[in-house]
Amino acid sequence: MTSTTPLSRRSFATHTAVMLSGMSLGQVLIGNAQAADKTFTIAPALGPLKTIEAGELSVGYVDLGPAKGPAVVLLHGWPYDIHAFVDVAPRLVAAGYRVVIPYLRGYGPTRFLSDGTVRNAQQSAVALDVLALMDALEIKQAVVGAFDWGARTACIMAALWPDRVRGLVSVSGYLIGSPKVNSKSGPAAAEFAWWYQSYLCTDRGRDGYAADPVAFNRFIWQQASPKWKFDDATYLRSAQAFDNPDHVTIVVHNYRWRVGLTQGEARFDAFEARLAASPTISVPTITMEADANGAPHPAPANYKARFTGKYQHRQLEAPIGHNLPQEAPEAFAQAILDVTRL
Numbered sequence: 001m002t003s004t005t006p007l008s009r010r011s012f013a014t015h016t017a018v019m020l021s022g023m024s025l026g027q028v029l030i031g032n033a034q035a036a037d038k039t040f041t042i043a044p045a046l047g048p049l050k051t052i053e054a055g056e057l058s059v060g061y062v063d064l065g066p067a068k069g070p071a072v073v074l075l076h077g078w079p080y081d082i083h084a085f086v087d088v089a090p091r092l093v094a095a096g097y098r099v100v101i102p103y104l105r106g107y108g109p110t111r112f113l114s115d116g117t118v119r120n121a122q123q124s125a126v127a128l129d130v131l132a133l134m135d136a137l138e139i140k141q142a143v144v145g146a147f148d149w150g151a152r153t154a155c156i157m158a159a160l161w162p163d164r165v166r167g168l169v170s171v172s173g174y175l176i177g178s179p180k181v182n183s184k185s186g187p188a189a190a191e192f193a194w195w196y197q198s199y200l201c202t203d204r205g206r207d208g209y210a211a212d213p214v215a216f217n218r219f220i221w222q223q224a225s226p227k228w229k230f231d232d233a234t235y236l237r238s239a240q241a242f243d244n245p246d247h248v249t250i251v252v253h254n255y256r257w258r259v260g261l262t263q264g265e266a267r268f269d270a271f272e273a274r275l276a277a278s279p280t281i282s283v284p285t286i287t288m289e290a291d292a293n294g295a296p297h298p299a300p301a302n303y304k305a306r307f308t309g310k311y312q313h314r315q316l317e318a319p320i321g322h323n324l325p326q327e328a329p330e331a332f333a334q335a336i337l338d339v340t341r342l
Contacts, residue, residue, distance in 0.1 A: 038243070040060070040109055042083070043086045045086055046064070046085075046089060049061075050062065050063060054132040055136075056114065058112075059102050059129070060102065061100060065092065065099050069096050069098040071098045071141070071142035072092055072097045072143045073101075073102075073130065073133075073134065074089070076103075078149050079221070080147075081103060081108055081238045082101045085101050085325050088325050091330065092337070102129075104150070104153075105125075105129055106119075106121065106251065108240065119246050119249040120264060122254075124156060124264075124268045124272055125265070126149065126152075131157065140164070144157060144158070144165050144167075144169070145325070145332065147172065147322070148295075151175050152175035152176060155174055156176055156275060159275070162281075167286075168283050169332070169335045169339055173303040176278060177275075179257060183261075193295075201256050214236075218239070225323050226292060228323065280306055280308045281309070284309055284311075284342045287300065287314070288324055289313070289315055292319050297322075312338075314331070314335060316331055
C-alpha cells in the first residue's frame with residue numbers, strides 16, 4: 001500500500017462536507033475510507049506505506065533511511081498514529097538512521113492475519129508485536145522511542161528483552177503496569193484524570209466510543225495537549241488510523257485489562273508475572289516530560305529508580321503537551337540521537 005493524495009486537500013473537502021451535511025467528522029471520515037477500499041493517506045515525508053506479515057499481524061509501517069543504518073523504532077500511542085513522528089523521522093534519516101514506524105494492532109492498515117486470533121491489547125502482547133516486526137525486518141537491535149501506549153511497550157521491551165534495545169527514549173518515563181495494582185481505586189483527582197478509562201470500562205462507554213471515535217479522540221487530543229493549536233488537517237490525517245475493524249475492540253480491551261476487568265491470554269501469563277514485579281531497565285535511557293501534559297502521568301522522581309543504567313531526564317516547558325514527539329520534534333529527535341552517547 002502506498003501513499004495517496006496529500007491529506008490537506010482531502011481534509012478541507014471533508015470538513016466542508018461536514019459543515020454542509022450536518023454529519024459528524026467521524027461519520028464522514030470513516031465513510032470516505034471505506035469507499036476508498038481502506039487506502040490510507042500519509043504525509044510525503046513518511047511515505048511510502050508498506051505492509052509485512054509479522055507474528056499474528058499484517059503490519060502497516062514505514063521504513064525510512066539507509067537499510068544498513070543504525071535502526072530506530074518509533075511507537076505511537078492512543079489515540080494517535082505514525083504521524084506523531086512526521087517531523088522526527090526526517091531528522092533521524094538525515095543523521096544516517098534507519099527509521100521504522102509501525103501502526104500498532106488495531107490502528108490504520110495493521111490487520112490480524114486470522115479471524116480466530118483473540119483481539120487482545122494487554123501490554124505484553126503489544127510488545128511481542130514489535131519484536132515480531134523487528135524479526136521480520138531482520139533488525140537485531142534498535143533504539144526505541146515512544147510515548148503513551150508506545151512508551152509502555154518500549155519500556156517492556158527494554159525490561160524483558162534488553163538485548164534488542166540499544167537505547168530507550170520514553171515520554172512520561174516508566175509506564176509498565178499491573179492490573180492488580182491498577183484495580184485499586186485512587187484519590188478523587190486521580191480517578192478524575194482517568195475518566196476515559198472508567199468510561200470505556202462500561203458498555204455505555206464502549207458504545208459511545210464506537211459511535212464516533214473521531215470526535216471522541218479529538219477531545220482527547222485537546223485535553224492531553226491543551227496548549228497545542230493543531231488544525232483540522234493535522235488531526236484528520238491521524239484520525240484515519242481509527243478506521244480499523246478492530247480499533248474499538250483493541251482500545252476497550254486495553255483499558256479494561258489494565259484495571260483487571262477483563263482477562264488476557266494464558267500464553268502471556270509468564271511475561272505479565274515478570275512485569276507485575278516492576279522490573280528495572282538497564283539499557284541507556286532518556287525519559288522526557290512536558291509541563292503542559294494534560295494526560296495522567298507519573299512524576300519523574302517516582303520512576304527514576306527503575307532505570308539502573310545510564311540515565312537522563314529531560315523536562316520540556318509549556319506549551320508542549322502529551323504528544324511530545326509531534327509538538328517538539330527537534331527535542332525528541334535529539335534525545336534519540338543522544339541516548340546511545342550517554
